[in-house]
Amino acid sequence: MSEINTIFFDLDGTLYAMHLLHKEAMQRVGVFFEETYHISRELLSDCIEEEQQAIENRIGQRAPIHNRLIRFQQVFLKFGLPVFPGAGIMYRLYWDFILDNMRPEEGIASLLQALKSDGYHLIIATNMTAEMQYKKIEKLELGCFFEDLITSEEADKEKPDSGFFEYCLKKRKIKPENAIFIGDSLKNDVIGAQNVGIKGVYYHPGQLSEEPLFPVIRSYTEHEAIAALLRED
Amino acid sequence: MSEINTIFFDLDGTLYAMHLLHKEAMQRVGVFFEETYHISRELLSDCIEEEQQAIENRIGQRAPIHNRLIRFQQVFLKFGLPVFPGAGIMYRLYWDFILDNMRPEEGIASLLQALKSDGYHLIIATNMTAEMQYKKIEKLELGCFFEDLITSEEADKEKPDSGFFEYCLKKRKIKPENAIFIGDSLKNDVIGAQNVGIKGVYYHPGQLSEEPLFPVIRSYTEHEAIAALLRED
Structure with missing residues (x-):
């Protein structure tokens, strides 16, 4: 039986609830744009989407595609x-709102404390650029629990690409059977990890519409259930 | 005779004097590290160099290699x-010092103003990541003169790679003979630009040890000499 000694956590959507914050932040950006330049926020939103696709088509799935x-x-x-200065103003409008309003998921700090006390190595493993992700962890006041922050900027590969997970294993000098990977995206985190032999765990605080195919954490307050996940082979 | 309508400017070392600032900022980082962790700044400096080389060997010459x-x-x-939190503290120590102390090169604002009035398209074209370079241009208060900021993060290629310059030309929809490229690095800016047929101009405020092989700007206050450079075919 292999022993799990390392727990990788995704960040956005996994350590804090991202979806509504993002929506509200983009709403504020849209209002600023509409009021300042008299172009509708719908047009703005279409254009942002097109530009994101264009940069992705050009450079592939890598960290700069996340740079707003x-x-x-x-x-x-x-x-x-x-x-200048509009793009910078909008960029700060978005991120200041997110950073000012993000809150750690219920129970995550005490769970991380308990796992750390039990001797697990805790690592953030996330798409996006290093600076912004580092800032978020500081704002969430969760930095003290984590030994490392691995971003797709550093790995030069994005989840769910196997190269990202392989980089994580190599950097931590561990085998896939010694790790679990917890994240809120079935595709990026759970299946991505599973594809290189890491146990993928789905963080999903809401209702599931069907029987889950993967281990699920519904709340970080369920320490016993999470401990059981770590013991299972 | 082809007409120059676009002027690309490098940023670091070209719009402000970077070398001494960098040295002083690293000195402060070194003192913090030594005082906090009781490891000599010489060991720190060796380690930083090794790590920079390691990431460059792993991902190649691309923007993340500049991310401190x-x-x-x-x-x-x-x-x-x-x-956490040491790496973040050092990162901010470095960049706050640079941003707080950077000053635009003498004469650059009035030169940019004059060139803009003459109808030239002015573009920043620089290695490094978009956020930090955008911040620098804001701090220098030169944003109002520039139409665009092209970084190696966006281009996914680093100067002196021809791909960087080709991306600049394609993005601006211009031919090489319609542009000049001004920078303080012979290799990255002047020869890099020349290799794709863009006229490379060397910004070098100090003494030159030998006869220059490329057009040189010694001071941004020499508006007449610069205007002559733009007229020459």
């Missing part, structure tokens, strides 16, 4: 607006 | 120190 500043700059160019 | 946060994190791991 690059995307916002492209939007300003497309609408014939000056890139 | 990734490098600092690796240093903390290597010395067995907690990545």
Whole structure:
């Protein structure tokens, strides 16, 4: 029986609830854009989506595709607006709102404390750029529990690409059977990890519409159930 | 005769004097590290260099190799120190010092103003990540003169790679003979640009030890000499 000694956590959506925050932040960005440049937020939103797709088509699934500043700059160019200072204002509007309003998921701090006391190595493993992800962990006040932050910027591969997970294993000098990977995305986290032999665990605080195919954590307060997950082979 | 309508400017070392600032900022980082962790700044400096080389060997010459946060994190791991919050503190120590103390090169604002009035398209074209470069341009208060900021993060290629310059031309929909590229690095800026047929101009405020092989700007206050450079075919 192999022993799990390392727990990888995804960040966005896994350590804090991201979805509504993102929606509200984009709403504020949209209002600013509409009021300042008199272009509808619907047009803005379409343009952002197009630009994200364009950069992804050009450079592939890698960390810069998450950089909103690059995307916002492209939007300003497309609408014939000056890139300075508008793109920077929108970028800060978005991130300041997220950082000011993010809260750690219920029970996560005491769970991490308990896992750390039990000797597990805890690592953040996340898509996106290092600086923003580091800031988020600081704001959530969870930094003290984690030994490392591995981003797709550093790995140069994005989840669910196997290269990302292989980089994590190599960096931590461990075998897949010694790790579990907890995340809120079935595709990026759970199946991605499973594809390289790491046990993938689905963090899903809501109702599931069908019987889950993977181990599920519904709440970080269920310490006993989580301990059982770590013991199971 | 082809007409120049677009002027690309490198950023670090070209719009502000970077070298001494970098040295002083690293000195402060070194003192913090030595005082906090009781490891000499010489050991720190060796380790930073090794880690920079390691990430470059792994992912190639691309924007993340410039990200000091990734490098600092690796240093903390290597010395067995907690990545949180030390790596973030050092990262901010470095960049806050640079941002607080950077000053635009003498004459650059009035030169940019004059060039813009003359109808030239002015673009920043720089290695590194978009967020930090955007911040620098804001701090220098030069944003109003520039139409675009192109980083190696966006281009996914680093100067002097021809791919970087080709991306610049494609993005601006111009031919090489319609542009000049001004920068303080002979290799990255001047020769890199020249290799794709863009006229490379060397910004070098100090003494030159030998006859220059490329057009040189010694001071941004020499508007007449710069205007002559733009007229020459």
